[in-house]
Amino acid sequence: MSIIRILGIAIFITVLANCGSQSVETPSATPWPSATIPAITQTTPTDTVVAAIATPIAATDTPAVVINTDDTLASGLTPEGYHVLGDMAAPITFIDYSDFF
Amino acid sequence: MLEVEPQLIENYVRTGKMRIIVRPLFQTGEDALLAAHATECAGEQQRYFAMRAAIYADQGGLFAAESMTAGLSQRAQSIGLDGAAFDSCMQSDKYRLPLLTGYTRAKESGINSRPVFEINDQRIIGARPFSQFADIIDQLIP
Numbered sequence: 001m002s003i004i005r006i007l008g009i010a011i012f013i014t015v016l017a018n019c020g021s022q023s024v025e026t027p028s029a030t031p032w033p034s035a036t037i038p039a040i041t042q043t044t045p046t047d048t049v050v051a052a053i054a055t056p057i058a059a060t061d062t063p064a065v066v067i068n069t070d071d072t073l074a075s076g077l078t079p080e081g082y083h084v085l086g087d088m089a090a091p092i093t094f095i096d097y098s099d100f101f
Numbered sequence: 102m103l104e105v106e107p108q109l110i111e112n113y114v115r116t117g118k119m120r121i122i123v124r125p126l127f128q129t130g131e132d133a134l135l136a137a138h139a140t141e142c143a144g145e146q147q148r149y150f151a152m153r154a155a156i157y158a159d160q161g162g163l164f165a166a167e168s169m170t171a172g173l174s175q176r177a178q179s180i181g182l183d184g185a186a187f188d189s190c191m192q193s194d195k196y197r198l199p200l201l202t203g204y205t206r207a208k209e210s211g212i213n214s215r216p217v218f219e220i221n222d223q224r225i226i227g228a229r230p231f232s233q234f235a236d237i238i239d240q241l242i243p
Binding site: 061073074078079080082083084087088090092093095096097098100101 | 106109113117119120121122123124125126127128129130132133136137138140144147149150154156157160194199202203205206212215216217219221227234237241242243
């Protein structure tokens, strides 16, 4: 075996050995996603939330604020039993059909 | 609507030009009926409109109460009602049928949404700004 051939084999073996010893990046000890992401926590709905869900959603034009807390205005009932605010003899009648919530 | 109602009251009810009649609906269900019953019970103590105002002012608070009935009772006491008389009235459920009858009559007259208003014979469906109500009312003032 010639010296050149022996050297060639030696180089080949050396190259193979180096390939096997190349550093491989080891997995980080910190998993991905990182531990800084907040853990999901389970919460129990409060009674308030349950009640709100169980209630029909009101229209956006639902009255929000009312009136006449001072009781200085006349009030009464119609013959049919509906409540009236103001002078029963007023020339204009404004009927409000609405509901709570 | 009741953001507009105070303006209607100041401009037209307090001046004797207009009266407001409340015809409750229950399109939102049993809680609305219970609240309407509470206003009727308050009416026995001449505080119908005050109770109505107290309910509208904090509707969210009623759902946070121990129960709707308890919340309404608290509102009744907050406006100075006799709590025992109010609670007794609520327990009687005596306004339930009249209220439902009124609701049925409203539906029979074509009220199938809310809010709806009638100014003399003119029906208005849906909320309106004060200015639109004023335009109509001003034309009707003798």
